[in-house]
Amino acid sequence: MVNITEKIKEIEEEMRRTQKNKATEYHLGLLKGYVRHRDPRPGFGLANCASRKLARLRAQLLEPGPGAGGGGGAGFDVTKSGDARISLVGFPSVGKSTFLSKVTKTKSVVAAYSFTTLTAIPGVLEYGGAEIQLLDLPGIIEGASEGKGRGRQVISAAKTSDLILMVLDATKRAEQRALLEAELEAVGIRLNCEPPNIYLKPKKAGGMKITFQSPPKNLDEKMIYNILRDYKILNCEVLVRDENATVDEFIDVIMKDHRKYIKCLYVYNKIDSVSLDFLDKLAREPQTVVMSCELDLGIQDVVDRCWKELNLIRVYTKRKSVVPDFSEALIVRSNSTIEDVCDRIHRSIKDTFKYALVWGASARHIPQRVGLSHPVADEDVVSIVSAWRA
Numbered sequence: 001m002v003n004i005t006e007k008i009k010e011i012e013e014e015m016r017r018t019q020k021n022k023a024t025e026y027h028l029g030l031l032k033g034y035v036r037h038r039d040p041r042p043g044f045g046l047a048n049c050a051s052r053k054l055a056r057l058r059a060q061l062l063e064p065g066p067g068a069g070g071g072g073g074a075g076f077d078v079t080k081s082g083d084a085r086i087s088l089v090g091f092p093s094v095g096k097s098t099f100l101s102k103v104t105k106t107k108s109v110v111a112a113y114s115f116t117t118l119t120a121i122p123g124v125l126e127y128g129g130a131e132i133q134l135l136d137l138p139g140i141i142e143g144a145s146e147g148k149g150r151g152r153q154v155i156s157a158a159k160t161s162d163l164i165l166m167v168l169d170a171t172k173r174a175e176q177r178a179l180l181e182a183e184l185e186a187v188g189i190r191l192n193c194e195p196p197n198i199y200l201k202p203k204k205a206g207g208m209k210i211t212f213q214s215p216p217k218n219l220d221e222k223m224i225y226n227i228l229r230d231y232k233i234l235n236c237e238v239l240v241r242d243e244n245a246t247v248d249e250f251i252d253v254i255m256k257d258h259r260k261y262i263k264c265l266y267v268y269n270k271i272d273s274v275s276l277d278f279l280d281k282l283a284r285e286p287q288t289v290v291m292s293c294e295l296d297l298g299i300q301d302v303v304d305r306c307w308k309e310l311n312l313i314r315v316y317t318k319r320k321s322v323v324p325d326f327s328e329a330l331i332v333r334s335n336s337t338i339e340d341v342c343d344r345i346h347r348s349i350k351d352t353f354k355y356a357l358v359w360g361a362s363a364r365h366i367p368q369r370v371g372l373s374h375p376v377a378d379e380d381v382v383s384i385v386s387a388w389r390a
């Protein structure tokens with residue numbers, strides 16, 4: 001077999017040479033009779049022939065070899081680090097690597113052909129003293145969940161993240177989003193929803209006890225009975241608390257060890273290439289932000305929105321008569337209190353806690369003297385006063 005990597009190198013060389021001189025490209029096209037049929041959209045021009053060939057070869061590199069075991073189910077070997085992990089998931093060439101290279105110090109290769117990125121590339125997104133791991137992933141294609149390309153690995157990596165950033169190309173068909181969602185759904189990822197409000201407890205004996213808190217709209221006792229029997233759960237207790245619960249949701253509860261509920265933010269890139277009307281329409285969709293990496297438009301909005309979606313709070317600690325260090329934040333979940341902040345600093349700090357001084361959005365006046373139960377807000381400055389120090 002001719003080495004795919006060598007073939008790829010050859011074509012890349014050829015493309016580099018022609019790209020150096022657009023005029024040459026034009027003449028080449030003219031020679032080959034391409035110019036008349038030229039697609040006016042960016043990226044669909046003369047180089048598209050070589051580009052398509054290259055993408056095809058690189059896709060082969062992604063395919064699991066014979067005996068490789070169907071692409072493998074495990075994710076890429078990247079250790080989790082920082083305060084949270086965000087995965088960039090999308091079709092090839094939507095701009096995932098461009099985005100990573102823009103917002104982190106990591107440079108992930110960017111190119112016009114598909115499957116430029118062949119593995120997971122981690123970068124660190126610094127956000128006001130918080131450190132978020134941003135994972136650039138290979139592009140996925142339809143059928144990814146069934147093991148096409150490195151689809152399964154990509155999806156496994158996405159499954160380990162705290163937020164999925166679904167990167168979409170604003171110039172491409174609207175279906176791309178539903179197609180990607182279906183691929184993620186197929187492996188048990190549930191986007192932007194909470195686990196169903198259904199209690200299920202398998203028992204050793206006693207048959208099935210099925211109770212509805214209020215009359216169900218989409219389920220009945222017989223349906224639940226049949227589903228449970230299909231899954232060979234013959235003894236259990238079920239309490240359906242949500243009247244709108246569906247069959248699919250009930251199955252998700254049975255399969256809860258294989259389900260992952262993850263927030264997803266939809267990001268449309270390349271808005272420099274669509275009309276203003278269309279851009280406006282996209283930007284109004286729920287959970288959606290728009291950007292152009294090329295024109296540096298909306299990037300900070302995307303980053304801010306990511307932080308918001310993670311539901312985390314940055315707290316800066318301050319020693320008496322010293323300016324707080326804003327380059328290092330203490331990260332707690334939303335709805336945390338001073339007590340949670342103490343626990344993050346040191347396990348025993350609560351033993352000597354007298355009160356805390358708080359500057360920031362959660363303080364009614366500045367500084368406010370508060371106790372352990374005081375809820376903190378993002379970017380609060382907190383000074384813990386201990387009994388022995390005061």
Ligand SMILES: Nc1nc2c(ncn2[C@@H]2O[C@H](COP(=O)(O)OP(=O)(O)OP(=O)(O)O)[C@@H](O)[C@H]2O)c(=O)[nH]1
Pocket residue numbers: 042090091092093094095096097098099109110111112113114115116117118137138139140269270271272273291292293294295
């Ligand atoms: N017009 C336009 N082109 C962009 C924008 N962002 C990225 N591109 C181009 O889109 C192409 C693909 O970018 P990449 O960052 O390599 O895309 P990717 O999603 O990482 O692609 P794969 O790794 O192959 O899956 C490159 O030619 C970029 O220059 C943008 O905002 N507008």
Ligand SMILES: [K+]
Pocket residue numbers: 092093094110111112113114115116117
């Ligand atoms: K690409």
Ligand SMILES: [Mg+2]
Pocket residue numbers: 096097098108109110116117136137138139
């Ligand atoms: Mg890439």
